[in-house]
Each structure stands twice: as structure tokens, then as C-alpha cells.
Amino acid sequence: MTSSHNGGVKAKISFTVNGEPKTVLAYPMERLLDVLREQLRLTGAKEGCGEGECGSCSVLMDGMLVNSCLVPVLQVEGCSIVTIEGLAAGETLHVLQEAFLECGGAQCGICTPGMILAAVHLLNAKPDPTVDEIREGLSGNLCRCTGYSQIVEAVADAARRGTST
């Protein structure tokens, strides 16, 4: 795991994570991914490539899907971040989490948090997507295990049930 500190000075950075206000002390160029995982102990976002190619580190930033390995933490000052940990309501899984489990959309699970957040982003914009729109909406997220068809089916199934996030 590499963090680019660029020799800067740590600063207090405040933002909201899963609805809770947080203030961290971090180097401005530290990656949001590292701050989430190491300081805030939110380890759902995974590091795959570290280069913006795989989507396993995806989170929502003010509703936009971003690769947290590419976001310097200073950019999230004042923003609202949603991670996979923010989707379930207590013991009740989000409909996309249920659908991924039921359709076999999660196998090794490395891609799953990012894939589900990409699906949340997609369904927020298009509640009733076509299969092509699902594939397009998830095109920034790579999966080595499933061959994608179970994932596409899971998103279609969640769309049929309706999502609220």
C-alpha cells in the first residue's frame, strides 16, 4: 500500500462518511482509500490496481462514483462520502446486497463493494436500466470471478425490486 504524502504537513480535514461527520488529521495528498481504511477502519473499499483501472476502491462522493485510490483526501473537505458500510440499515441488507448474494454476484468478494456502489450510482440515475445500460454502468468495475452475468442479473433483480439509496 503506498500513500503519496509529498512531504506536506498534516491538516484537519472534515467530511461526512455514511451520514456521520468525521474529522481526520492527514497529509493533503493522502489517498482517500487509505484514510478510509486505515484511519476510519472502513475496509470495505478494496485496493486492486491503485491506478484507477479496476473500480474495487469505488465510493460515492457527493453522489458521484469515484475511485478512492485517485482522490487526494483534501478534495473531500465538506463532501459526503458513502462506502459499502453505509448501505445496510442495521441487520437489514440493502436490496443490491441481497440481490448479489442471491444471484451469485459475489464470489471472492474483492470487486463486490465497488461493484455494488457502481450499481447504486447507476440505479439512482436509471431505476429501470436495460441490460446494456447495466453493463455500461458497471464498465469501470472489473471482476475476475463471475464472468459478469450474475452481477448483471443481480442489478436487474434489484431494479425489479426497487432500490431506495
Ligand code: FES
Ligand atoms: S484500486 Fe482504485 S481503481 Fe483499482
Ligand code: FES
Ligand atoms: S467476485 Fe472476485 S473479483 Fe469479482
